Amino acid sequence: MIEYSRQPHYLVAVDCIVFGFDGEHLKILLVKRGLEPEINKWSLMGGFVGPDESPDDAANRVLKKMTGLEGVYLEQMQIYGEPHRDPIERTLSVGYFALIDIHKYEAQLNDDYEAEWFLINERPKLIFDHNQMVADARKKLRYKAALHPILFEMLPKKFTIPQLHILFEEVNDTKIDTRNFSRKITSTGLLIKLPEKDKTGSKKGAFYFKLDKKKYHANSQAFLNLVPNLKV
Amino acid sequence: MIEYSRQPHYLVAVDCIVFGFDGEHLKILLVKRGLEPEINKWSLMGGFVGPDESPDDAANRVLKKMTGLEGVYLEQMQIYGEPHRDPIERTLSVGYFALIDIHKYEAQLNDDYEAEWFLINERPKLIFDHNQMVADARKKLRYKAALHPILFEMLPKKFTIPQLHILFEEVNDTKIDTRNFSRKITSTGLLIKLPEKDKTGSKKGAFYFKLDKKKYHANSQAFLNLVPNLKV
DNA sequence: AATATTAATTGTCTTTTTGACAATTAATAT
DNA sequence: ATATTAATTGTCAAAAAGACAATTAATATT
Structure with missing residues (x-):
């Protein structure tokens, strides 16, 4: 208790790489970021981990909020924690990748976000280290899918x-x-x-x-x- | 900036499962915890992520401090982030597993810790969710080692x-x-x-x-x- | 010196899996 | 009746895996 209070505290977020398949091509779902900095730039869907939820809970919550889907296949990828990855304030982010049936997806009317599917190879540049996250997620998806029927x-x-x-x-x-x-x-x-x-x-x-x-x-x-x- | 400041902040730690092999058996290195709560109980070696380091950096630092070893094989496992996993204050921990040559290890004379090797199947109960971490690490080690020459x-x-x-x-x-x-x-x-x-x-x-x-x-x-x- | 002992090293055969190949089939369109 | 199009299926050779125990190289013993 004594020791703990001296330690620095950080924001903790989750970011989800949402993969979908339209019958022809692999796609990812991106959103226009709803807050500063980099507002209105394309990014992964994410959010901060709340006080009463685990990162897994947070990822599921974010995913439901933005796609309306529950019980989605969701897998923890890795943590992104370079000190200055977020320019405003130190934020660590847990990367997740999700697999969804693209036809189940119905755009949520969410005032804060615009979401759109992109071909995996024709996606826009993303904010922060989200491009790296997508690259990592693709690699992990490939790895996992070669060994498990996901x-x-x-x-x-x-x-x-x-x-x-x-x-x-x-x-x-x-x-x-x-x-x-x-x-x-x-x-x-x-x-x-x-x-x-x-x-x-x-x-x-x-x-x-x-x-x-x-x-x-x-x-x-x-x-x-x-x-x-x-x-x- | 405005939004960020409203979000809750947490402690972020790393915990390392250190595997070693003495020629006969698989072992893990445990330490007696040096701070309250649960002081003097057996636990994984860990520490808080400092302001100028990534979790990977922190894990390497902790590992060097406690074993004297650098350049150790270290792999991020997953994040442990249940809200009440630490009874004092919300702390998220990034789990790592490390593989070291047990003969390279020389006990560091560290006032804060006592470290000891245990047979993997004869280890004491650990604090918090560290028992789960060890179980997860074992599973991951097995998986990885079946596919990669680690x-x-x-x-x-x-x-x-x-x-x-x-x-x-x-x-x-x-x-x-x-x-x-x-x-x-x-x-x-x-x-x-x-x-x-x-x-x-x-x-x-x-x-x-x-x-x-x-x-x-x-x-x-x-x-x-x-x-x-x-x-x- | 011959023999026993102990653990390291090596070989064969069968079954299964893989990879490289194109012909056939079932429907609709002309 | 025929053409068209994509789905479905088959064969064979090479490689990998799995089950199995005899041989070898050293030291220890008699």
Whole structure:
């Protein structure tokens, strides 16, 4: 108590890199910052950690406030704590990445923010160290997705193998052979084939699949190896 | 600036889980806490993040102060930020795990702390959420070590295959076939065989190896798969 | 000096997984 | 009836993994 009070105190924030997939491309959700400094510049969605919440709580709160979504896949990435990363006052920020089904997202009418999806490779420059955060998040997403079946979080409940295929190619920025991909993904036993087809993409149509949630949750730690010649 | 000042400020600390290997068992280094509350209880080594340093800097500083070692393998784990994890005042802590060569460690004569090595499975109860941190660190060490060649950091410059073998078994808490292990570890191309032998362990003696540092640094991201039937 | 002892080192075979390849199929459009 | 388009599926060779125990190099013992 005596010692503690002599120590410096800092602001603690969270920043979320929100990934989404529109069926063709990997995207991230950015907002126009609602407070000074750098007001109206593009940034990650974030906020300060309140007195009665953990950083995880704060990230979920921010995410809900800005997207309306709850129960989103959210993973702590790392802390950003260079002394002068925020020019106004020392602020440490916990970086999170989130995966959401882009179609579930409905823009919240929030007076403080404007949110917009950007193609991952055509995003504007961001404030502070947010560009670095995005780069780190992308790397981590790639790493994680190569080993764990998390990319399903970005797809609707019913999805097709070609959709999944494109998503994996987007995330890893590489071409993946359809035959080998299909073999691997089905051999995980995580997919359940549905009788319906998605006819929007082709004449033949592609069968819908859904996740076997029991196996997914029991086995979300299982290692996959869906990217050939993986070099993370 | 206006907005910022209304936000609450917190203490930010770092805590380090220091892993070491004595040739037989995996150990962690604990200290007797030097300040109230819980003074003289066993805890992880930690400290507050100073005004001119990042959390990474702070972790390195703490580690040097308590072990005398610099350039230690140190990896950010996650942040611990439950509102009441510290009973005195809200403190967020960034957890790190460190890997050191136990033989390099020389106890620092530090008036504030008593440090001691404990077998990982025979450690005392720790303060606050430090027990959880150790559990998390162990899990992360296991995960990381299955995919990346980081365990070398816990061995002397010259080491033998049997030593490495025991270390992998300790970390993964499993038996690993010597023939398959040897095949895999040598096929990485990371080891250079030395002409000398370590005679301390057996009559025949075991050849020393050293790391091919060029390959190690160029390739420390390379995936290994040294643990059979890996389930992380 | 021969033999016993002890731990290090090495080899083979089978099964599984991977990666590289293109033909076939199911629907709609012409 | 045929053309078109994307989805789906199959084969083979190479590499990796896993299961398994005999051999070797030293010291210790008789």
